Amino acid sequence: MGGSIGGMITAAYLSKYFKRITIIESDDVVSDTLLKSTPQDILDYRCRLESPTSLGRSGVSQIYQLHVLEGEGYNILIELFPHLKDKLLNTYGVRTYSLKTELRFEANGQLLNKNLTEDLFWLCIDRFTLEIVLRQELCIKFPDKIEWKSNSRVTNLIADRPMNIVKGVTYRCKHNVGSPSCDLYGDFIVDCTGRNSSSTKWLKEEFDLIVPTEQMHYGGGYVTFIGERFKTGDPIIDSMAIGGCTVNAPTRNTGIYVSPIRTIKTTGDNSSGILSTLGCHCVNSEFPPSDSYENLLEWAKDYLPSEYYTMLKSTKVIGPLVPYRRAINERKFVKSLGNKWPQNFILLGDTLCTFNPQYGQGMTHACRLARELNKIFNENYHQLKDISYIFNRRASPISEGCWLVSTANDWKTPTLKVIKTDQNGKVQVYQRDNDSTTNTNSTDSKMQTPLMIRFLQWYNFWFLQCASKSGRMSTDFLRVINQHSSPFSLLKPNNLLAVCHAAFMSYFH
Ligand SMILES: Cc1cc2nc3c(=O)[nH]c(=O)nc-3n(C[C@H](O)[C@H](O)[C@H](O)COP(=O)(O)OP(=O)(O)OC[C@H]3O[C@@H](n4cnc5c(N)ncnc54)[C@H](O)[C@@H]3O)c2cc1C
Numbered sequence: 001m002g003g004s005i006g007g008m009i010t011a012a013y014l015s016k017y018f019k020r021i022t023i024i025e026s027d028d029v030v031s032d033t034l035l036k037s038t039p040q041d042i043l044d045y046r047c048r049l050e051s052p053t054s055l056g057r058s059g060v061s062q063i064y065q066l067h068v069l070e071g072e073g074y075n076i077l078i079e080l081f082p083h084l085k086d087k088l089l090n091t092y093g094v095r096t097y098s099l100k101t102e103l104r105f106e107a108n109g110q111l112l113n114k115n116l117t118e119d120l121f122w123l124c125i126d127r128f129t130l131e132i133v134l135r136q137e138l139c140i141k142f143p144d145k146i147e148w149k150s151n152s153r154v155t156n157l158i159a160d161r162p163m164n165i166v167k168g169v170t171y172r173c174k175h176n177v178g179s180p181s182c183d184l185y186g187d188f189i190v191d192c193t194g195r196n197s198s199s200t201k202w203l204k205e206e207f208d209l210i211v212p213t214e215q216m217h218y219g220g221g222y223v224t225f226i227g228e229r230f231k232t233g234d235p236i237i238d239s240m241a242i243g244g245c246t247v248n249a250p251t252r253n254t255g256i257y258v259s260p261i262r263t264i265k266t267t268g269d270n271s272s273g274i275l276s277t278l279g280c281h282c283v284n285s286e287f288p289p290s291d292s293y294e295n296l297l298e299w300a301k302d303y304l305p306s307e308y309y310t311m312l313k314s315t316k317v318i319g320p321l322v323p324y325r326r327a328i329n330e331r332k333f334v335k336s337l338g339n340k341w342p343q344n345f346i347l348l349g350d351t352l353c354t355f356n357p358q359y360g361q362g363m364t365h366a367c368r369l370a371r372e373l374n375k376i377f378n379e380n381y382h383q384l385k386d387i388s389y390i391f392n393r394r395a396s397p398i399s400e401g402c403w404l405v406s407t408a409n410d411w412k413t414p415t416l417k418v419i420k421t422d423q424n425g426k427v428q429v430y431q432r433d434n435d436s437t438t439n440t441n442s443t444d445s446k447m448q449t450p451l452m453i454r455f456l457q458w459y460n461f462w463f464l465q466c467a468s469k470s471g472r473m474s475t476d477f478l479r480v481i482n483q484h485s486s487p488f489s490l491l492k493p494n495n496l497l498a499v500c501h502a503a504f505m506s507y508f509h
Contacts, residue, residue: 001024001154001169001189001190001191001192001193002023002024002025002026002059002191002192002193002194002349002351003023003024003025003027003029003135003148003150003192004025004059004060004131004192004194004349005130005131005134005349005363005366005367006192006194006348006349006350006351006366006367006369006370007023007025007190007192007349008023008134008135008138009076009077009080009366009367009370010190010192010348010370010373011023011138011142011146012080012081012138012141012142012370013080013370013371013373013374013377014188014190014373014374014377015142015145015146016374016377016378017377018145018187018188019145020145020147021142021145021146021147022146022147022148022149022184022186023146023147023148023149024149024152024153024154024169024171024184025059025148025149025150025151025152026059026151026152026153026154026174026193027056027057027058027059027150027151028056028057028150028151029056029057029135029148029150030135030139030148030150031055031056031150033055033056034055034056034057034132034135035132035135035136035139037132039091039092039093039129042128042129042132043129043262043275045128046064046126046128046129046226046319047226047318047319048319049320050320050322051064051322052064052128056151059194060131060194061324061326062127062324062357063127063128063131064127064128064224064320064322065127065222065224065279065322065324065357066222066224066257066259066277066278066279067126067127067130067259067277067360067363068122068124068242068257068259068360069122069123069124069125069130069363069364070122070360070361070363070364070481070482070483071120071121071122071364071482071483071484072364072367072368072482072483072484073363073364073367073368073483074121074122074123076364076367076368076370076371077123077134077367081134081137081141083137084133084134084137085123087133087137088123088125088133092125092129092133092262093262093263093264094123094124094125094129094261094262094263095124095260095263096121096122096123096124097121097122097124097241097242097260098119098120098121099116099119099120099121099122099242099478100114100116100119100120101119102239102240102241102242103240103241103242103243104236104239104240104242104243105242105243105244105245106243106244106245106246106305107245107246107464107467107477108246108248108409108460108461108464109245109248109251109252109464110464110465110467110468111468112467112468112474112477112478113467113468113469113470113471113473113474114471114474115471115474116471116474116475116478117471117472117475118475118479120475120478120479120482120484122242122259124241124242124259124260124261125261126226126261126262126277127363129261149171149184151173151174151175152171152172152173152174153171153172153174154169154170154171154193154198155170155171155172155181156169156170156202156205156206157169157170157189157199157202157203157206157345158170158183158185159206159207159342161206161207163343164207164339164340164342164343165342165343165344165345165385166189166342166343166344166345167185167186167344168183168184168185168186168189169183169184169186169189170182170183170184171184186344187344187384188344188345188384188387189344189345189346190345190346190347190348190373191345191346191347191348191351192348192349192351192366193351194349194350194351195330195350195351195354197347197350197351199211199347199351200213200332203342207342209337209340209341209342210421210422210423210424210425211332211333211334211337211421212332212333212336212337212420212421212422212423213330213331213332213333213419213420213421214329214330214331214333214418214419214420214421215328215329215330215418215419215420216328216329216330216407216410216411216416216417216418217328217416217417217418217419218283218284218328218329218356218410218413218415218416219282219283219284219285219286219413219415220281220282220283220325220327220328220356220357220358221281221282221285221286221287221288221323221324221325221327222279222280222281222288222323222324222325222327222357223279223280223281223287223288223289223290223296223321223322223323223324224277224278224279224280224321224322224324225277225278225293225317225318225319225320225321225322226261226275226276226277226278226317226318226319227275227276227278227315227316227317227318228264228271228272228274228275228276228315228316228318229258229271229272229274229276229311229314229315230268230270230271230272230314230315230316231270231271231272231314232310232311232313232314234307234310236307237307237310237311238272240258240311241258241260241274242258242259242260243257243258244256244257244258244308245304245305245308246358246409247281247282247283247358247409249283249284249409249410249412249413249414250284250412250413250414252303253282253283253284253286253413253414254280254281254282254286254288254303254304255280255281255282255304255358256278256279256280256281256300256304256308257278257279257281257358258276258277258278258279258311259276259277259279260274260275260276261274261275261276261277262274262275263275275318276315278312278315280296280299280300280304281357281358282303283356283358283410283413284413284414284415285415286303287323287325288300288303288323290321290322290323291321292321293317293321296312296321297309297312297313300312327356327357328354328356329354329355329356329403329406329407329410330353330354331352331353331354331399331403332347332351332352332353334347334352334392334395334396335392335393335395335396336423337392337423338389339389341388341389341392342388343384343385343386343388344384344385344387344388345388346373346387346388346391346392346395348366348369348370348373348395349362349365349366349369349370350362350366352369352395352399353365353399353402353403355402355403355405355406356406356407356409356410359402359405359406359481360481361402361405361406361483364482364483365398365399365402365483368398368483369395369398369399372391372394372395372398373387373391375394376390376391376394397486401483401486401487401488402483404453404456404487405480405481405487407453408453408456408457408460409457409460411449411450411453411457412457413432414432415431415432415433416431416432416447417429417430417431417432418430418447430447431447432447458503459490459491459499462499462500462502462503463477463490463495463499464477465502466495466498466499466502470498473495473498476489476490476492476495477490
């Protein structure tokens with residue numbers, strides 16, 4: 001269910017174990033318009049249309065927003081589609097960028113040290129192009145095994161409640177209004193329908209199962225556009241191909257990222273020769289304006305470090321300013337349901353866990369979950385009926401790492417709202433209003449930042465102070481950001497010593 005990043009990567013991995021795979025996708029994603037589009041067509045659509053809805057693609061509302069593909073996600077794509085890199089490099093003007101020489105990145109107010117001890121690379125591409133090219137590759141590689149039912153929306157699960165098994169799904173073709181719904185049975189069903197998945201509703205209706213969830217509303221927003229960057233005359237800014245600064249709540253609730261997407265033939269002496277996506281973002285509902293570039297520039301002058309204002313001033317905008325204001329963190333604690341979880345059915349990608357996009361984790365998280373599922377099938381000794389429980393158990397630490405990376409900072413948002421639903425359906429809503437916290441729904445205790453998160457915030461602060469002076473610690477940090485290493489690797493003894501030393505020296509002074 002769902003034929004975007006998560007659905008496609010899962011289908012590619014599972015093609016080894018199943019005779020036939022059907023992807024049910026609510027948008028018309030395998031139309032000739034999208035599937036046969038040339039690199040130039042894709043760029044034209046991206047720069048000319050306010051959204052891809054007119055092309056039949058409306059199901060991923062963030063598709064035009066700035067996306068970075070973290071290193072581990074890139075490794076997974078290349079493992080599955082070995083020719084993808086050459087194709088993108090040779091036909092799409094896409095490049096890989098070295099984080100050692102082409103990145104300038106300020107995390108929580110600290111600039112990472114340039115002297116990395118290991119070079120890491122990013123494939124810089126816009127999300128719209130990546131998705132279309134991946135789909136083309138999938139169709140070429142598995143023409144017979146993977147069948148697409150596009151323009152078809154899943155409307156429910158087919159459940160065998162006494163046996164606790166999901167046996168299939170009901171879907172309806174979107175083209176014909178009033179058309180009857182169809183049933184499709186399958187041995188294993190994966191929900192990759194993204195952040196607005198209806199699975200929790202279906203599980204309640206069909207199995208009377210309540211999935212415990214946690215939502216964090218931190219007032220996240222984006223405005224993304226494509227621009228051609230021109231030289232500013234400042235070598236520091238001009239040498240930065242990829243980079244930006246994160247928010248640093250509560251003192252600075254706004255940030256910006258810049259990521260190249262294609263090299264182009266230059267239109268002027270001063271052009272950088274690359275098109276980039278530029279994304280201004282915020283927490284605490286301090287949204288960047290999207291009504292005009294002049295207003296965005298005014299906003300940048302007040303809300304971003306001055307070098308980014310300089311960069312934006314010398315950027316030629318190509319295409320619409322696209323806003324996004326619905327970002328939240330949401331996690332479904334499926335592991336805690338143990339054997340109550342139905343057999344032969346899993347949630348994967350954003351359906352399982354959605355993160356603050358400012359940490360760029362979502363696509364790589366989906367790829368890593370799909371790879372874990374592949375490992376479970378590959379181990380060969382599990383029975384099909386056990387795979388959903390095993391997956392829920394093994395997916396949990398993957399989601400947990402990303403969840404901590406996102407939420408540790410989001411807990412600092414002055415107007416944070418947290419909504420928790422437990423296994424019995426009891427909902428608790430906590431709203432922080434600057435310094436005070438109210439629990440709007442029950443007699444329970446007030447919202448407290450969990451002890452673990454408070455420790456991580458403290459540790460992160462001192463870690464980044466040290467990393468700004470240390471190439472080794474900056475490398476460790478970037479390995480976590482790229483999902484090559486777990487966030488807990490930052491606690492290894494030499495880092496812990498450096499952090500404690502820096503903190504104690506500061507307290508003594
Ligand atoms: C503003 C923003 C910026 C982001 N930036 C980054 C970034 O820099 N790096 C990064 O890695 N991630 C980023 N993300 C997250 C990333 O977009 C998601 O993690 C990723 O798209 C998840 O992929 P998915 O396949 O799980 O879900 P989705 O991409 O949401 O795909 C769901 C698919 O299911 C289909 N569908 C939905 N309902 C049904 C149904 N009932 N029946 C059939 N089909 C259905 C949809 O049409 C869609 O194709 C960002 C997100 C946002 C909001």
